[in-house]
Amino acid sequence: xxxxxxNFLYIFxxxxxxxxxxxxxxHRLPENQSIISPRSKCYNCEYQxxxxxxxxxxSWILLSGRCRNCRKNIALSYPLIEFSTGLFFIxxxxxxxxxxxxxxxxxxxxxxxxxxxxxFLCVTLxxxxxxxxxxxxxxxxxxxxxxxxxxxxxxxxxxxxEFDLIINSFSAALIGFLIFYCLSVVGKALFKKPxxxxxxxxxxxxxxxxxxxxxxxxxxxxxxNTAGIFIIIGLIFKKIQLKQKIPFGVFLASSGLxxxxxxxxxxxxxxxxSL
Numbered sequence: 611x612x613x614x615x616x617n618f619l620y621i622f623x624x625x626x627x628x629x630x631x632x633x634x635x636x637h638r639l640p641e642n643q644s645i646i647s648p649r650s651k652c653y654n655c656e657y658q659x660x661x662x663x664x665x666x667x668x669s670w671i672l673l674s675g676r677c678r679n680c681r682k683n684i685a686l687s688y689p690l691i692e693f694s695t696g697l698f699f700i701x702x703x704x705x706x707x708x709x710x711x712x713x714x715x716x717x718x719x720x721x722x723x724x725x726x727x728x729x730f731l732c733v734t735l736x737x738x739x740x741x742x743x744x745x746x747x748x749x750x751x752x753x754x755x756x757x758x759x760x761x762x763x764x765x766x767x768x769x770x771x772e773f774d775l776i777i778n779s780f781s782a783a784l785i786g787f788l789i790f791y792c793l794s795v796v797g798k799a800l801f802k803k804p805x806x807x808x809x810x811x812x813x814x815x816x817x818x819x820x821x822x823x824x825x826x827x828x829x830x831x832x833x834x835n836t837a838g839i840f841i842i843i844g845l846i847f848k849k850i851q852l853k854q855k856i857p858f859g860v861f862l863a864s865s866g867l868x869x870x871x872x873x874x875x876x877x878x879x880x881x882x883x884s885l
Contacts, residue, residue: 618700621696621699621700621703622696622697622699622700623666623696624696624699624726625695625696625697625698625699625700625726625729626666626667626692626693626695626696627666627692628695628699628726628729628730629666629691629692629693629694629695629696629733630664630666630688630692631645632691632695632730632733632734632737633687633688633691633692634650635734635738636734636737636738636741636742637653639738639746640738640741640742640744650664652677652679652680652682654677654680654682655677655679655680655682657677657678657679657680659678660678663678666689666692666696667689667692667693667696670684670688670689671689687737691733691737694733695729695730695733698729698733698867698871699725699726699729701871702722702725702726702728702729702870702871703722703725724760725870727753727756728753728757728820728866728867728870729867731749731753731816731863732863732864732866732867732870733863733867734749735749735750735753735813735859735863736859736860736863736864738859739809739857739858739859739860739863740857740860743807743855743857744809745807745809745810745812745813745859746809747809747812750809750812750813750815750816751812753816753819753820754783754812754815754816754819757779757783757816757819757820758779758780758783758819761775761776761778761779761780761819762776778822778823779818779819779820779822780819781818781823782818782819782821782822782823782825782826783815783816783818783819784815784818785818785823785826786811786814786815786816786817786818786819786826786830787811787812787814787815787818789811789814789830790806790810790811790814791808791811793805793806794806794807794808794810794811806858807858807859809859810858810859810862813859813862813863814826814830814862817829817862817863817866820866820870821866821869821870825866825869825870828865828869829862829865829866829868829869830862830865832861832865832868832869833858833861833862833864833865834861836861836864836865837856837858837861840856840861841856
């Protein structure tokens, strides 16, 4: 029991640290700054943050959400991203990735490692799209390549080669890209303006490579439903305008995380019961 708690605490702490790094990425990458150096600083007074003021979640709480130097408010999004990433990391250790569910001999550690990478990709892309309406190629392309290579490695290191996994990953990436590319072309023809960005198609390719065809289709279904609910609620409470631009990548990435953690079959069972 105690060892399980220590393990959970370690995984959560690791996730919070990755969440802290995600905060760096989503603020520096749009400014074309290095995500490695220099050390973090206050964006108001440019005070270089000491290591003890940069501990995920705890430093924000101890500083009452303010810069130690200028006392300017530090956005609540910082600890929320750290906490959410830590929580996703814990969930990742309790789930079986949807595309690898049927490969029993794949090591649990390897599945965890892949889960951590997928969480980093989805959270980073969701936040970049939410804040900047931007899904950078360097992340979508890299994430897709990692997934495709992983499918090959897992297949070749399995007790017997799983060509189905490789085919599933590669074909889902292509299908995901084509679905959103076609939707973008049709939408632009109908509404005389872009309705989906090119980044959404690339993100869908990434999700397909990680989740497989079945997982991809569930993700697309979930993303359109959650986006629709969000827009309806926003319109009712007058928080968004009818023609307002919506970061659809947020809904795609979030839905992808749900499918990854809960798996295809569990979601299918839930939908059967609900419908």
